[in-house]
Amino acid sequence: MDVFASDASPFYSLSHMLEGYDCPAILVSVDYQILATNEHYRKEFGEVELTKKPRCFEVSHGYAVPCDEAGEDCPLSAVQQTGHKERVLHIHQTPRGKEHVDVEMLPIHDQQGELLFFVELLRAVAVASAENITGALVGSSKKFNQMLEKVTRVSRAEASVLLLGESGSGKELVAHAIHQGSQRANHHLVTLECAGLTDSLFESELFGHVKGAFTGANNHRMGLVEQANGGTLFLDEIGDVPLSMQVKLLRLIETGSFRPVGSSTVKHSHFRLVCATHKNLINMVKTGEFRQDLYYRINVFPVYVPSLRERQDDLPLLISTLLARISEGKEYHLTDSALQTLKRYDFPGNIRELRNILNRAIILTDTNLIERRTIEECLNIDHELHQHSEHLLLPHPSPQASIMSATKAEWPDLKTAEKHYLAELMARHHHDKEKVAAVAGISLRSLYRKLES
Structure with a gap:
């Protein structure tokens, strides 16, 4: 007899038990078939045509085989091995696109201890995004x-x-x-x-x-x-x-x-x-x-927290996300050769450096299509700066540059000259640290550190 046919069947009671959970929940058979869904699930992920006997991996991932055969962790398989509940993080297909979902799989046994069903609880991870740009x-x-x-x-x-x-x-x-x-x-x-x-x-x-x-x-x-x-x-x-x-x-x-x-x-x-x-x-x-x-x-x-080198697969998604965040409403895209150039780069500064490169690219490009030569120009900026790093160690020009140059001969050591320079500024501005920091072009915190070093 069809388990759906009788309201008195044990399965019918189990399917209604799902409504007791305060998150999306589904009832799954030992062969991956989705047998029932609760109201939270239908609102969050949409209706599932149960008459077609869909498998959970087909609905959530679009796979033709279980998750563990497609290179991902499978909570159902894990429960079968351990005999108790398991949790994994999955990327599910949803009406809004691909999203991170925290999956908890609970086994249901009969009185003899035989595994009958699984209750799968799904909680969206709102602080992250696998496809769109809403998550941090x-x-x-x-x-x-x-x-x-x-x-x-x-x-x-x-x-x-x-x-x-x-x-x-x-x-x-x-x-x-x-x-x-x-x-x-x-x-x-x-x-x-x-x-x-x-x-x-x-x-x-x-x-x-x-x-x-x-x-x-x-x-x-x-x-x-x-x-x-x-x-x-x-x-x-x-x-x-x-x-x-x-x-x-x-x-x-x-x-x-x-x-x-x-x-x-x-x-x-x-x-x-x-x-x-x-x-x-x-x-x-x-x-x-x-x-x-x-x-x-x-x-x-x-x-x-992995470096960008360790998550190269995320590079296209990070690029599109960062471009959308820094482009002030205008759409920018990278050519495939530009993307390949970035994929070959090591990113010692990680995501912070990637953001800087994309900022430069937006400034240097004349269209909304960022080409390889533009990316190469952006990368060469840092290369040239590193070559001239000795010059960059000198203090930036300021209204008090004459003070610095005058003391350079007397104080050949840069750190000593800097302390002398700051002491001159402190005396000139009556020890007003906020004003001295502004004149010197450094933060108040850096000024405290330099004065006490």
Whole structure:
């Protein structure tokens, strides 16, 4: 008898059980046939003609064979091997195009323990895009999907995350994705760039300060830790935190308590910690540059962010996405030879460098079609800069260039000359650091670092 024919059949009850899930769900047989779908699934992915006995891999991927025979992980096959529920990250075909979907497969056994059906739960991964440009994270390569699967899992937890990867690979975007996928998404994600900060500036930025705590502290200032209360604190380039400040950071992570600079009042903040670095922290621990106890505090769940070289399959998608984001509404396309030129390039600066190259290409091209010679010209710009790097190390011309040239003979060492130059500016502008930084063409943070070095 057809299992659909009788309302009293066990299968009929199982199919209606799907409506109890708060996400898209389908009932699948042991031979991959979709037997039922719930309302969430039909709204999210569309109707499935059950009378045609479709297979799950046909509907979700357009495959003629199961996923594990097409080079992907198959949750159904995994459940058959382990006997318990399994999760994988898949790219599914949807009415909106290809999208990342977090798939959880639940086995249903009879009283004798024989496997009867599977319930497949599908949750869209909103922080990433496999085809369109709506997601912050863009990619569909194997390395990208492996990273995204870890991001999807850890986002829902409260564990501290350590993002590892080369500069320009997108670690800050991954941190945003973790925050957006967490229970803290309605609160702030607060970022502190740790590179280039002195002890005093790091402490003031992180913990805040009270009025009169030091020269120039004319007002109370709330620190980033306090701003992150209830949300996520992202410490970028954690490997650059001064060693003397690492013990205070460790105490903050362990207790959630801190004191603003110049204050005796202890405050508390409840935040989720995400850190990132391009440095080898293990080697830094061995050489004494990074505290071992702090390393194990931040390295609860490490996530490796792959370089662009490791995800070459994503290059066309990244190019189209970046062009759409930076072109101000005008459509640009690369010729095939231009694309092949970029595919042969190593991208030491990763996605950040790719964005720069495409920005240059838009400026240099006269049409909306970017050709190979334009890409080659963009790449040659960096090559020429590297050849003249010694000249680029000299200070940029400024209204005070005469001061620099006058001291050059007296101070032949560039670093000493720079300190003398900044000291002259400080005296001339009555120690107004903001004005001096603007005149020197550097950030206030860089000025503090240079003055205290």
